[in-house]
Amino acid sequence: MIQIKLKTYFIEANKHIALIIESLDVLTPLLPVKDYAELNQLQRFALNALIFRFSKLQDLLGAKVFRTYLEYNGFNTQGISYFEILREIEKEGIVDIDTWGELRELRNKIAHNYPEELDEMVESINLFINRSTVLVNIAQKMERSFYEIERKRD
Template sequence: MGHKALVYKQKVIANLQESYRHLERLEGALEALEKIYAFPLSVDDFASLVEETQSLAYSDQAIYRFSKLQDCMGAKLFKSVLLYQGENVNKPFLDILNRLESMNIVEVDEWFEIRDLRNEIAHDYDTNDETARNLLNTIHKIKSELKHILDEIGKIVVDREPN
């Protein structure tokens, strides 16, 4: 493995580790909430959650970690995977996603839904309880999809040499 490929491999590994760290903390926050509330959260459960300081903190942590995870994956990890594979990343993000889809890592439409969810957090989370409840329920539902994407990228780094 050449020097460049080794550098790119280390970059993928570092980005993957950062992503897994965010996912682990996201899952931990959701698990803490699951000890008290059933998912999907009902309107009444969410009303109770926001009144309980510790539960609200876990809720905020889950939403924050989801945002950080989505940012890390979209801004760093995906490009580093393609660089490791010896590909050019100076292209539109949609082209990067399409290439990752052809590698069976991510589905383009699914990723755009995840990105839209992250954008919704940035705009509406603090101002609307119904939006916040829906966000938490959706994050709870898609966390396994995010883990699957990370696991697929991990296989590339562990199982294959770059093309």
């Protein structure tokens, strides 16, 4: 059942969110990061965990949750493009397409760099830390919306 599938996705999303928040608890007091080399082992671990969990959450939302959420709301997603899915999610007031694109671009920029290049990426690291809460808010907003719809149907 689609409802159970969505609930399972939200359980997974909340695991990612919890680890994102833990990472942000370590990293946010450091802002702005000035030099990657100055980060201690825990801070580097937190940054790597943040990048990984951000990526996992974004992939989960983009690849599974958005489409399933729309299907749960009665929207036929068969054969429609990812852009059309995003446009419908935008209509639902969950996230605008530009913000989603910015988050994907930022994730790709930081995820495809190597530690020795991160000193050059300090600005991106700071932006990534700051914008991680935006992704968390999108996931939480979608989950709240799902449960509101579910309550109305009961």
